[in-house]
Amino acid sequence: METMEQILGQQAFFADFPAAFVKLIAGCARNHHFKAGEYLIREGDPADRFYLVRQGRVALEITAPARAPIIATTLGEGEIVGVSWLIPPYRAEFDARAMEPVRAIGMNATCLRGKCEADHHLGYEMMKRFLPVMVKRLHATRLQILDVYGQR
């Protein structure tokens, strides 16, 4: 059986992550399975976990009163679900719903934050991986808002 260390090492997200750090964070990680329709994250909950999707598709949703929920984006294999664990007050800002059966690695954020605080080199390596994710999502969202295919 593969160890969590091996599994993490194979993820593109952790490419070039120093082996010592993989070992360090493996202790914060465990495998999760979600059935279609189950929520990985609920808006407003403490952001005490983020997920690295290994299989399946996840929808980030926003609901508003008297309106059908809107899917803001969908995320798939190799992508990160949950970035609020990095930013105080560590509260989830979206619902994340499994659109199909999902396998993911869940990271205990409290555990990871502690290790990042203790070792800023580790913290920096994590930041280098999360910042592009956030910038890419912000950019893609801007393009969505542009509504480029609509009639002008």
Added chain:
Amino acid sequence: MGTEVLKDPFVPEIYRVESVRRELADAVTLELAPVSGKRPDFRPGQFNMLYAFGVGEVAISMSVSAHEGPGFVHTVRNAGAVSGALARLEPGSTLGVRGPFGTGWPVAEAEGRDVLIVAGGLGLAPLRPAIQEVLAHRERFGRVTILVGCRSPSEILYQHDLEQWKQRLDVNVEVTVDHAGTDWHGNVGFVTTLIPRSPFDPANVVAMVCGPEVMMRFAATGLQKGGVPASSIYLSMERNMKCAIGLCGHCQFGPAFICKDGPVLPLDRIAGLLTVQEV
């Protein structure tokens, strides 16, 4: 022996509407056949000037490959006076057609390489003939990926074709929409988000991109970030067009005339101007 009279490139041929198919709320597909003579051959990505009686002409790409039927097929969105008049045509009515004009998609050049199609909105229409020709000779190409972005699930063009392509094991088809409710089971996100998730060899891929200019610009950026050289990225550009034969000056994009040097242009030829406003 008779002398061959050179055809006046300003004068259209008369075509009859054979069928009209509603694609979207504001878009129809017209199947056209020449009233007399034969439809000329054409390459994927080329366009015709369609003339609506008394209203005017508009440039519209062919949306079905020349090998798939005897006529011209055009998907027209009701976006102005001329395209509106065209979109209201009924079977049996006549219109003027000049063409084919312009450069095509580099289908032959893509043989032996991976093919990546990136379509946004109605941009799938000019790309469909290229997809059809690639799939007709599937064995000549490496991995084939078709990425389609639309505004919402109800605005996905050619759903029937997409379903058929998806069923093939030798084609990777991904559709994404910008806006969707929870009843949508596919991808949500701008079409560029599909690029890093797609299987292709950046050093050995030909990318054909068509959609609104801003979408193409960011798709091109995404492809380049993924290691695809600008010379392997082709965009189909749009500018105001009157004559389609390089004489009226309207369609200039820097030194290029979109009508004759394009509409399909390699990114390395236009990259410098793509980020300049109001060119």
Added chain:
Amino acid sequence: MQAFKAETPGFVTDTAGLQCLFDVLADEGYRVVGPTLRDDAIVYGDIDGVTDLPSGWTDRQAPGRYALERRQDNALFGYAVGPHSWKKFLFPPIETLWSAHRGADGAMSVTVPERPADKFAFVGVRSCEIHAMAVQDKVFGEGAYVDAAYAARRSDAFIVAVNCAEPGGTCFCVSMETGPRAAEGFDLALTELIDAGEPMFLVETGSEAGRRILEQVPHAAATAAQAEAAMTVSERAAAQMGRSLDTSGIKELLQSNPEHSRWDDVAARCLSCANCTMVCPTCFCSTVEDHSDLTGQNAERVRKWDSCFTMDFSYIHGGSVRASGSARYRQWMTHKLANWIDQFGTSGCVGCGRCVTWCPVGIDLTEEVAAIRAVPDEGRSR
């Protein structure tokens, strides 16, 4: 000083010979067009003879200024160029391309109108204008698609060049290497010699057609002194350019400065009136209009001169691509002086100065280029 040397001594003729030339051309079936006074300007129109020419008049030109003035002599061609160019004859401002008709069954048909088969003789063509015709020949006649009507009018045309003796204050043909002396592209070339009082003309032939026509016109062999005098006219003209334009590396200069602050500067002055494009002898842009009659059964497709200074010019569904004046001015000047070279292997500017003279606010493209050249590579970071 630029020096000229005649290939052959040539011939001479006088005012009576010139009148005879007009008559011979008319007899040969040419529609003779030349300079004449109208609306306080020297324009090109149908002329019968020498008396229609602007005898004793000249034009004073400066950015945004054009005025006729009396000369001290009776020179017939003692001016530079006016607001017209020969473009309006070879490439008509309005032309019906074809008509569409709807039959009783509703089916459409198309007919192409008979075009007037005018055979033009242009008299008084400046060297810069010969170059302008050559530029438009490349546009309309040398691509994959040819404007057949233009090509027919052009190949039928008989060109009587008159070497420029009086360049205007906005001229810069020397910079563009398009004048002032016509080297080729004419059937006959005249140099007006007026030191003797009444105009005399040194005549050179540039084609077989030119030689054939000249045979029917009274003329004598030129003396060495007369040939020398004609060269002096061109040398003096070359030294009197009102403007100059440094064309070295101009393609790269303009193409690499699309966001130079000077475009905003010029746009603050530019009225987007399109005058520069209308008077330019090489500007070739056109649009098409559709006219239908009240029955709705007949429609015409009409081609008209257009200008890149209008908002409609770059309209695509949703709006105009070049919404700002700076983008439109940049398009015009970059096309004219830079992109044209990529497109047609030649500059689109012949240095005639019309765009400078006829700009209502006196925008001078030579000055605009100089300003960009003075501070190049400015822009993207602004």
